[in-house]
Amino acid sequence: MDSFARLLDACARCLCRFENLVAERPVLAAVSGGVDSTALLLVLARLHAAGRLPGALHVCHVDHGVRPDSRATADHVLRLCERLEVPATVRRLELGAARPSEDTLRQARYDALQAVARDVSAGLLVTAHHADDNLETVLFRMLRGTGPRGLAGIPESRWLGRGEHRVLLVRPFLRTRRSTLEGVLQQLGVEVHVDSTNGDIGYARNRLRLETIPALRQRLGIGLDVALMTVASTARAATEIVEAQGLRILSQRARHKTAWRLELDLRGIGSESEPFVREALRQAHTCLDPLGEAPLGHWLDRALDLLQKPDGKRLAGRHGLVVERTRDGLLLLDPDRAGAPPNTRDGGQLFRSDGGRQRFGATEWWLEAFEHPLPPLVPSPSEAGRLRALLDPRLAALPWRLRTRRPGDRFQPLGHPVAIDLRRFLQSRHVPRFDRDRLPLVVDRADRILWIPGVEVAETARLQLNTRRTIELVAGCS
Numbered sequence: 001m002d003s004f005a006r007l008l009d010a011c012a013r014c015l016c017r018f019e020n021l022v023a024e025r026p027v028l029a030a031v032s033g034g035v036d037s038t039a040l041l042l043v044l045a046r047l048h049a050a051g052r053l054p055g056a057l058h059v060c061h062v063d064h065g066v067r068p069d070s071r072a073t074a075d076h077v078l079r080l081c082e083r084l085e086v087p088a089t090v091r092r093l094e095l096g097a098a099r100p101s102e103d104t105l106r107q108a109r110y111d112a113l114q115a116v117a118r119d120v121s122a123g124l125l126v127t128a129h130h131a132d133d134n135l136e137t138v139l140f141r142m143l144r145g146t147g148p149r150g151l152a153g154i155p156e157s158r159w160l161g162r163g164e165h166r167v168l169l170v171r172p173f174l175r176t177r178r179s180t181l182e183g184v185l186q187q188l189g190v191e192v193h194v195d196s197t198n199g200d201i202g203y204a205r206n207r208l209r210l211e212t213i214p215a216l217r218q219r220l221g222i223g224l225d226v227a228l229m230t231v232a233s234t235a236r237a238a239t240e241i242v243e244a245q246g247l248r249i250l251s252q253r254a255r256h257k258t259a260w261r262l263e264l265d266l267r268g269i270g271s272e273s274e275p276f277v278r279e280a281l282r283q284a285h286t287c288l289d290p291l292g293e294a295p296l297g298h299w300l301d302r303a304l305d306l307l308q309k310p311d312g313k314r315l316a317g318r319h320g321l322v323v324e325r326t327r328d329g330l331l332l333l334d335p336d337r338a339g340a341p342p343n344t345r346d347g348g349q350l351f352r353s354d355g356g357r358q359r360f361g362a363t364e365w366w367l368e369a370f371e372h373p374l375p376p377l378v379p380s381p382s383e384a385g386r387l388r389a390l391l392d393p394r395l396a397a398l399p400w401r402l403r404t405r406r407p408g409d410r411f412q413p414l415g416h417p418v419a420i421d422l423r424r425f426l427q428s429r430h431v432p433r434f435d436r437d438r439l440p441l442v443v444d445r446a447d448r449i450l451w452i453p454g455v456e457v458a459e460t461a462r463l464q465l466n467t468r469r470t471i472e473l474v475a476g477c478s
Contacts, residue, residue: 002187003180003183003184003187004042004043004184004187004188007039007043007176007180007181007184008043008046008047010172010175010176011040011043011044011047011172011173012047012052014156014170014172015027015047015053015054015124015126015170015172018054018124018157018168018170019054021123021168022054022055022123022124022168023054023055023123024054024055025054025055025121025122025123025124026055026056026057026058026120026121026122026123026124027044027048027053027054027055027056027057027058027122027123027124027126028058028059028060028113028116028117028120028122028124028125028126028167029041029044029057029058029059029060029126030060030062030109030113030125030126030127030128031059031060031061031077031081031088031128032061032062032073032077032195033061033073033074033076033077033080033192033193033195034192034193034194034195034198035178035181035182035185035192035194036128036129036130036133036173036178036181037127037128038080038185038190038192039128039173039181039184039185040126040127040128040172040173041059041080041081041084041086042084042184042185042188042190044057044126045057045084045086048086054123054124055122055123055124057086057087058086058087058088058089058116058120058122059077059081059086059087059088059089060088060089060090060091060112060113060116060117061073061074061077061078061088061089061090061091062090062091062093062108062109062112062113063090063091063092063093064093064095064100064105064108064109065092065093065094065095066095066099066100066105067195069193072193073193073195074090074092076191076193077090077193078090080190089116089119089120091112091113091115091116093108093109093112095108099202102203102204102205110160113125114160114161114165114167117160117161117167118161118165118167122167123167123168124167124168124170125160125167125168125169125170126169126170126171126172127169127170127171128171128173128181129154129171129173129174130173130174130176130177130178130181131173131174131175131176131177131178132177132178133154133174133178134153134154134174134232135153135213135225135228135229135232136205136208136209136213137153137154138151138153138228138231138232139208139212139213139228140204140205140208142231143208147297148235148238148239148242149235149239150235151231151232151235152232152235152236152238152239153232153235153236154171154174155171156170156171156172156174157169157170157171159292160292161291161292162290162291162292166292242275242276242279243279243283245273245275245276245279246276246277246278246279246280246282246283247279247280247283248276249264249269249273249276249277249279249280250264250280250283250284253265253266253280253329254284256364256454256477257477258364258477258478259288259337260288260333260334260337260338260364261288261331261332261333261334261338261364261477262284262287262288262331262332262333263326263328263329263330263331263332263432264277264280264281264284264329264330264331264332265328265329266307266328266329266330267328267329274304277304278300278304281295281300281303281304281323281330281332282294282295282300284332285299285317285318285321285332288321288332288333288334289318289319289321289334290319290320290334290336290337291319293318293319295317295318296318299315299317299318302315303315303317303323303330306323306324306325306330307325307329307330309325310325311324311325311326311327311430311432312324312325312432312433313325314433319334320334320335320336321333321334322334322335322434324432324433324434326430326432327430328430331432331434333434335434338363338364338438339361339362339363339364340361340362340363341360341361341362341363341404341437341438341440342360342361342362342402342403342404344401344402344403344404347401347403347447348401348402348403348404348443349361349401349402349403350399350400350401351367351369351399351400351401351402351442352369352399353369353370353371353471354369354370354371355369356368358402360402360440363438363440364438364477364478365438365439365440365453365475365476365477366475366476366477366478367402367440367442367453367473367474367475368473368474368475369400369471369472369473369474370471370472370474371469371470371471371472372469372470372471372472373468373469373470374468374470375390375463375467375470376390376470376472386453386454386455386456387453387454387474387475387476388472388473388474388475389451389453389457389472389473390463390470390471390472390473391450391451391457391461391462391463391470391471391473392461392462392463392464392467392469392470392471393469393470393471394467394469395460395461395462395464396444396448396450396460396461397444397445397446398444398445399445400442400443400444400445400450401442401443402440402441402442402443403440403441403443404437404438404439404440404441405422405423405426405436405437405439405441409421409422409423409441409449410422410449411425411449411452411456411458412458412459412460413425413456413457413458413459414456414457414458414459414462415459416459422449423436425456426439426452426455429455429456431455439452439453439454439455440453440475442473444461448460451473453473453475454475
C-alpha cells in the first residue's frame with residue numbers, strides 16, 4: 001500500500017469514529033493552500049468521491065489579508081477546488097492591525113471557519129494539523145510553563161460553538177509526519193502555495209519551528225521527538241483521569257441544573273480531591289459559557305479560594321458568568337441568560353391544582369399541584385426531599401398564588417410558634433443571594449406564605465392528625 005492509500009485509510013478511520021455525532025451533515029475542510037491542507041483536501045476529495053464521508057464536502061479558505069500575495073493563494077485554492085469539483089468559500093479578514101498577534105490571527109481564523117460552517121450547515125470541521133505540529137505545540141507550551149492539560153498536546157477532536165450552531169473540529173493527521181504529507185504531494189505532482197509569513201521569526205511559533213527545534217534535533221536526534229511524545233502521552237493519560245473524576249463530581253453533585261446555572265454540592269469532599277473539583281468547575285464553566293469557552297487557570301484558582309470564604313461571596317468570570325459561594329458548595333450562573341421573575345405586584349400568578357406544570361414567569365422554576373382525598377404515603381418526606389410538600393387546604397384559603405418576596409414579608413417555618421422576618425429566615429437557611437428574589441413563594445388568599453420550594457413548609461399549612469383532603473406540591477428547575 002502506497003503512502004497516499006495509507007493516508008486515505010487513516011483519515012477515513014478517524015472520521016468514521018465521529019459519524020454518529022454529526023449524522024449526514026456536510027464536512028468543511030480548512031484549506032490554506034500549503035502542504036498540509038492541500039494533502040488534506042486531496043484525501044477528503046478522494047474519500048468523498050468514494051462515498052466514505054458522512055456528508056457532502058465543502059472547502060473554506062481564510063485569507064488573513066496580512067501579506068501581499070494572499071489573494072494569489074486564495075485564487076490557487078479556488079482553482080484546485082474547481083478542478084476537484086469541490087465547492088469552496090473564501091473569507092477575507094479585516095484585522096486592522098499592521099502586525100496582528102498569533103493569538104489574534106488564530107481566533108479570527110476559527111471565527112471565520114465557524115461562520116462558514118454555520119452557512120453550509122457543516123457537522124465536521126476538518127483541519128490538517130499533523131504530528132510535527134503536535135510536538136511543536138507540546139514544546140511551546142512546556143517552555144511557557146503549562147500544566148498536564150497543555151502538555152497533552154493538540155486534541156484530536158473538540159466542539160466549537162454552542163447549540164444548533166456547534167461544529168465538531170477533527171484533526172485526522174495528528175499521527176502523520178509532515179514529511180509523509182510532503183512525499184504524498186510530490187508523488188501526486190500537486191503544486192502548493194507556501195505562506196511567506198511562515199518564515200517570519202518575529203512570531204514565537206515560527207522561531208521555535210525554524211530555530212529552536214532544529215538546534216535541539218541536531219543535538220538530541222530522534223531522542224527529542226521520543227521525549228516529547230512520551231511527555232504528551234503521559235500528560236494525556238493523567239488528563240483523562242482528572243477529566244473522568246471531574247465529570248463524576250459534576251454528574252453526581254450538580255443540583256438545579258439548567259442551561260445557564262448549576263449548583264455544585266461539595267460537602268464531604270476533602271482537600272485531596274481539589275484537582276478533581278477544579279476540573280468539575282472547568283467543565284461546568286465550559287458548559288454554561290455562552291461561547292462554550294473554558295475558564296482561565298487563575299479564575300479557577302480564585303473560584304476554589306471561595307470555598308475558604310463565607311457563603312455569599314462572589315467572583316465574576318468571562319462573558320458575564322458568576323460563581324457564588326453557598327453553604328454547600330458553589331453556584332455557577334449566567335445572570336444575563338436568567339429569565340426574569342413575573343411582576344407580582346398585583347398579587348402574583350394564579351396557581352391551580354391538577355392543572356399541569358406551571359412556569360414561574362420566565363425563570364427556571366416550575367411548579368405543579370395535585371389534590372388527594374387522603375395524604376399520600378409514598379414517597380416519604382425524607383425520600384421526596386424539599387422540592388415536594390403536602391399542605392392542608394383547610395388552613396389556607398383558596399385561591400393560591402405564586403409571587404416573589406416583598407419588603408416586610410414574614411414567614412412561620414414548620415415548628416415555629418410565630419412568624420419571623422422572611423429576609424432573615426432565607427439568610428439563616430443559606431439560600432444563595434441570587435435566588436432570594438427569584439424563589440416562587442406559594443401564598444394563600446390572605447397572602448400568607450405557605451411554602452418556599454426547596455426551603456421550608458409553613459407551620460400554618462402543615463398536615464394535621466385529622467387531615468383528609470391534601471394538596472401535594474412539586475417544584476423543580478429546568
